[in-house]
Amino acid sequence: MNSRAIQQKIARLGAGGRLRVLDLFSGCGGLSLGFKAAGFEISAAVELDPDAARTHGLNFHPGDERHARPRDIKTKPSVLTEELGLGHHALAFDIIVGGPPCQAFARVGRSKLREIADHPEAFRHDPRARLYSEYLQYVEACAPLAVLMENVPDMLNHGGHNIAEEVCEVLGSREYTCGYTLLNAAHYGVPQMRSRMFLIAYHRNLVDQVIFPSATHWIDLPPGYEGSRAVALKLLSANDDARSAHYCKSPLVSPELPPAVTASDAIGDLPKIDARKALADGSLKRGARRFDEPIPHTAPEKITEYVRLMREWSGYPASASLTDHVIRYLPRDYPLFARLEPGDQYPEAYLCAEKMFEEALAKLQKRGEAPGENSAAWWELRAEIVPPYDPGKFPNKWRKMWSDQPARTLLAHLGKDGYSHIHYDSGQARTLSVREAARLQSFPDGFVFSGTMNPAFRQIGNAVPPLMAKVIAEQISAQLHAAISGSVRKKVSVGGGSGR
Known part of the structure; x- marks a missing residue:
């Protein structure tokens, strides 16, 4: 079903359809707002906190109480799409975004992640892995063309594990091309020095290289931020390619760029x-x-x-x-x-x-x-x-x-x-x-x-800055549309060459 769903989504977008977003652990909607500003359609969100869920509903689906209800991540994708009238879950979304709370990753380990990926009920044996397990299940069930995950920099060195790399391993086994890096919001027009890990994955049928957006603003970050970054990247300095195979160096930041917003x-x-x-x-x-x-x-x-x-x-x-x-x-x-x-x-x-x-x-x-x-x-x-x-x-x-x-x-x-x-x-x-x-x-x-x-x-502090999300969404949109345009041109060329 998933392979067929991927092809149907590519065909739909090739015909001019908008990219549809499912926002997991959405909070009040920082990622959603950025993606909406970049031209995406915010189709659904899953958020447990009642106030944050209501905020999301008020801003993205005003007047539709179905979208303002709090939902647990354990809600099955099929139940979610049925409740919201979105059709079959495998066809409802083109991209999944979100950031599972970092507690979900605590010292899970590479072998445990593989176990979770292969055995959806594994969280019963290791509750720490539950939220990550549910996130994976949504990716598996909904067959998105792309995935975006956001989390704290410590995800690169959490209890001695590079969890971002381990996430990429699991998504790679699901036929996704992955990459992750550290970005600071102040370098992208946000008046806040906020460093976060961003992981992007594309289905291999479309994209074979992850590219992160270039910085738009300059600031020489204070020592505390550079120190935290160094700690997060410590594991990547080890002579073990498996620890950093999917890591992408952060885009260069030049003093010639406009100064950061104060x-x-x-x-x-x-x-x-x-x-x-x-x-x-x-x-x-x-x-x-x-x-x-x-x-x-x-x-x-x-x-x-x-x-x-x-x-x-x-x-x-x-x-x-x-x-x-x-x-x-x-x-x-x-x-x-x-x-x-x-x-x-x-x-x-x-x-x-x-x-x-x-x-x-x-x-x-x-x-x-x-x-x-x-x-x-x-x-x-x-x-x-x-x-x-x-x-x-x-x-x-x-x-x-x-x-x-x-x-x-x-x-x-x-x-x-x-x-x-x-x-x-x-x-x-x-x-x-x-x-x-x-x-x-x-x-x-x-x-x-x-x-x-x-x-x-609390909602504001937990959110991804919308301007940061917008810049990333524009990059994802550009790569997806370039790939889809290329796919359409290739089909046309093949069709013309066959004499039909």
């Missing part, structure tokens, strides 16, 4: 939120942040190219007001945020807070009201000013952003506190808003997030 380029136009003022006038209160209070969009005198893209993204234009430009309630820390310098992390913040505490004690001393050291009142005052975390144990817990650099990697942990991204503007003295995080992840202003603030932050 944080201020990306979010500088958004309405200012003075956290201390909002706290004082009562407009900022404790409790869930719902997206039900519109804030008028500003009209800056000068608008960056990136901001224009975020406001005018095809299919997702900005409205007159923002409803998700909301921030965390952190009353203790706003005065501290105002004093931090760009690049300051938790040790610097802790020292600064200690100084603020000493200043507060001195003021009370002048009035003769200072509490006795280590008294209940003394500790109460300290708790109002100084964060409780040990600076030796949490050196990277906080970071104040630079305005003239891309943001550091946004993570799902944004859904818990947001201290990793303190706004660079000391006058606003706060952590990022939901819309600012979305901008830094390259989600356009018209993209709607389901749920309240915390789930939205």
Whole structure:
């Protein structure tokens, strides 16, 4: 069936059909949005988290509740396509994209991957492999022309295994040509230094070499990113071709390219939120942040190219007001945020807070009201000013952003506190808003997030930046269409030569 399905898909695309995407572990839809922007049709998604699944449905299939339902990856492909009215699962999709959570790969090993590939029930014996097993089953059942997998760089050196290479071995046994590499989003127009592993596979009937897109922007990445990259690539330096047979060197990045998009380029136009003022006038209160209070969009005198893209993204234009430009309630820390310098992390913040505490004690001393050291009142005052975390144990817990650099990697942990991204503007003295995080992840202003603030932050942090996905999607589209055009020309030539 699969061989016949492949040929039918090639024929359909040769006749002008659009490439259809199935997004597994889709989250809110970063990959989907990038592929849609590149001209692909987003046919279906599988996502377990209810808020993320609803976000995906709202943005890609508005009004169709079937697409907004959470689904477990164990949902059979045939059940998925039947529920969505997409016909036979082997014919419904042309490309499968997604990134199985990295826990699924923990020390599985090459022999275990082969076992999973050959025995779909193997996950019952090794639960760590279950999610990967289900991903493989979708590839096997749906016979895509291409596969895209995204994951953390550690996938190249996870517990002593190069899991990306092992994935390529399994897909190779399924007649796919594979390649993987490490790409940083800042090199592709995203205002964020986010390094990720991308693996692309094409059916051998079409493509025999994987090519990754050329960089579009320049930045000299900080040492931490280069160090993480070196650790991820450590296994590939071994004298064992089997460890890196499918690895593709990252595309060269030239200083002659346009500079990377900075944080201020990306979010500088958004309405200012003075956290201390909002706290004082009562407009900022404790409790869930719902997206039900519109804030008028500003009209800056000068608008960056990136901001224009975020406001005018095809299919997702900005409205007159923002409803998700909301921030965390952190009353203790706003005065501290105002004093931090760009690049300051938790040790610097802790020292600064200690100084603020000493200043507060001195003021009370002048009035003769200072509490006795280590008294209940003394500790109460300290708790109002100084964060409780040990600076030796949490050196990277906080970071104040630079305005003239891309943001550091946004993570799902944004859904818990947001201290990793303190706004660079000391006058606003706060952590990022939901819309600012979305901008830094390259989600356009018209993209709607389901749920309240915390789930939205988590969805954004978990997503693949749509602009990054778009660049990769365009490369995949170019290779597939070139191969299909060549296949059609070859058939025409053969047909003409036969005298028919």
